[in-house]
Amino acid sequence: MSLRFLVVDDHALFRDGMVSLLKAAGMQVAGEAGNGQEAVNEARRLRPDVVLMDIDMPVMNGIDATRQITDALPEIRVIMLTISQEDEKLIEALRAGARGYLLKSLNSDEFIKLLHGLEKGEPPMPSSITARLINYIAQQGSYSGAPDGNLTAREVELLGFLGQGLPNKAIAEQLGVSENTVKYHIKNILQKLNFNNRSEAAAYAVRHNLKPKL
Amino acid sequence: MDFIQPLPTVLILAHHSLLSGGIASTLREYQNVFNVRLIDSETINSPETIQTESPAIIILDAGDSDIFQKTPVTQLLEWAPNAKIIRLDLSSDRIRIFSSIELQVTHAVDLVGLIQSLSNTELNI
Numbered sequence: 001m002s003l004r005f006l007v008v009d010d011h012a013l014f015r016d017g018m019v020s021l022l023k024a025a026g027m028q029v030a031g032e033a034g035n036g037q038e039a040v041n042e043a044r045r046l047r048p049d050v051v052l053m054d055i056d057m058p059v060m061n062g063i064d065a066t067r068q069i070t071d072a073l074p075e076i077r078v079i080m081l082t083i084s085q086e087d088e089k090l091i092e093a094l095r096a097g098a099r100g101y102l103l104k105s106l107n108s109d110e111f112i113k114l115l116h117g118l119e120k121g122e123p124p125m126p127s128s129i130t131a132r133l134i135n136y137i138a139q140q141g142s143y144s145g146a147p148d149g150n151l152t153a154r155e156v157e158l159l160g161f162l163g164q165g166l167p168n169k170a171i172a173e174q175l176g177v178s179e180n181t182v183k184y185h186i187k188n189i190l191q192k193l194n195f196n197n198r199s200e201a202a203a204y205a206v207r208h209n210l211k212p213k214l
Numbered sequence: 215m216d217f218i219q220p221l222p223t224v225l226i227l228a229h230h231s232l233l234s235g236g237i238a239s240t241l242r243e244y245q246n247v248f249n250v251r252l253i254d255s256e257t258i259n260s261p262e263t264i265q266t267e268s269p270a271i272i273i274l275d276a277g278d279s280d281i282f283q284k285t286p287v288t289q290l291l292e293w294a295p296n297a298k299i300i301r302l303d304l305s306s307d308r309i310r311i312f313s314s315i316e317l318q319v320t321h322a323v324d325l326v327g328l329i330q331s332l333s334n335t336e337l338n339i
Contacts, residue, residue, distance in 0.1 A: 011304050017236015024239050081232075083277065104277070107228070107254075108235025178230070180279050 003118060004030040006048040008039040008065070009081070010057040014104075018052065018081075025112045036060030043069045043076055050118060053098070055082040055089055063089070063096045070097025079115075079124055085177055087136045087154050090129065100124035105178075128176035151192055158185045160212035162198055163205025174212065221249040225269035225297075227285070229255045231278040233304055255281045261293040269297045276303040276310075287312050 005027060007018045012034070019029050030048040033039040037060040043051055051069060055062040066078045079100035080093045090101055100123045102114060114124035125133075136153050151159070161171040168186070172179045186198060195201050224241055228234030238252040251267055255278075258264065264272075272290055274281055287299055291314040299312040319325050 011307060013302070013307070014233055014236060014304055017233060017240050020239040020243060021236050024242070104232045105230035106232050107230070108232060108239065108252075111232055111235065178279060 002027050003049040003115075004028045004046075006031050006033065006039065006042055006046060006051045008033045008036070008042075008051060008057070008062065009054040010034050021108055021112065022115075025115070027115070036062055036065030039065045040068045040072075043073060047073070048076060050115075051076060051078045052081045052102075053078050055080060055084050055093065063092050066093060066098050067096040077118065079118075085181060086152070087132060088152060090133060091136065094133075101129050102126070103129070131176070151189065155185055155189050155192070156210060157212060158182065159189060159201060159205040160210040162186070162189075162202040163210050164212060165202060221247065222270035223249045223251060223267055224271045224273060225264070225267050226250065226252045226273045227255040227258070227281055227290075228252065228275060228278055229280045231275040233302065234273070234275045234278065237273060237275075237302070255285060258285055264290065264293040267294075269294055272297050272299045274299065274301050276301050277305070 005022055007015050007022070007029060009015045009018070015032050015034075019032065022029050030046040031042050033042045035057045036053075039051060039053060039062070040060070051066075053062040053066055057065075062080060062082070066080070069076055069078055074097075077099040078097060079102060080090075080098045081102045081104065082089070083104045084090075085103065093101060100114075100118075102111065102124055103126065106114075106126065110126070114126065117124055135157065157175070158171065161174060166174070168179045168182045172182045175182070186201070189195070189201055190197070193201065193204060195204070226234050226238045226241075228238075234252065238250055241248055241250045251269075253263075253267075272294065274287075276282075287301070290299055291297070291312065295314050295316060297313075301310045301312065303310065317328065319328060
């Protein structure tokens with residue numbers, strides 16, 4: 001018996017595409033919701049097997065909605081489906097009860113393949129996300145008290161690469177993200193540490209003995 | 215003798231875009247209206263890759279940033295001058311449509327006349 005899905009995203013065009021993709025792959029779509037509050041209501045009403053949940057939505061975000069759904073209906077598997085690559089959101093979503101984390105940058109074949117794994121009890125999580133999760137957990141201890149400036153775990157990780165003198169492209173490849181994402185993190189690092197350029201950040205990384213965990 | 219008009223080709227270029235996969239799937243529900251092709255933008259390395267598809271419409275996801283770095287809209291319009299390019303921007307629920315017009319201009323006066331007609335402005339020269 002195929003799984004029944006509830007598709008939750010505030011962009012109707014994206015929802016339409018997901019519904020079409022799921023149906024074309026032989027899966028059932030129980031319903032749709034445009035924000036977290038609607039998702040909670042529809043999950044109670046429709047009792048789907050799986051909720052595909054966006055994170056950033058109006059009215060109620062996907063993480064709060066996940067917490068409410070999994071508290072009230074623990075048999076429903078909530079899978080985050082988001083553009084967010086921030087480690088904090090990944091961790092927060094899993095703590096809220098999410099059973100998988102998929103990125104909207106997946107291609108449709110990978111996406112469907114990962115969802116088919118659900119039928120065998122495999123949590124849908126691309127290997128790049130799993131690796132980041134392991135890194136994040138592993139780095140929690142070594143991060144404490146190292147750099148100041150309220151850097152996120154990801155930013156500290158990136159500082160380690162800057163200290164090694166790696167260019168953005170190489171860092172992006174190591175982290176499995178786009179160059180634009182690397183630039184975004186570097187901009188935040190410079191702002192938080194009040195540096196003028198990446199050389200200052202690299203020198204800081206060397207001084208603090210920050211090294212990438214490979 | 216019956217002449218069968220070929221269906222217009224909608225070419226969706228994507229690399230990191232689930233949105234594009236969803237759009238392709240949705241449009242394939244209209245297979246008697248469009249011929250839908252979803253191509254990994256990373257495989258486009260020459261004009262021929264686009265030209266052999268002879269697309270009427272090219273669809274790009276604004277969030278798929280790698281595409282715009284590798285194959286800018288102007289480049290695509292040079293390769294497929296008759297195509298219209300639709301750029302989907304999910305963040306604002308809008309689309310932007312790009313197309314190109316090629317005209318021969320040999321003298322400055324032709325250019326001035328063209329600018330006048332395009333800008334709909336009387337130039338005081």
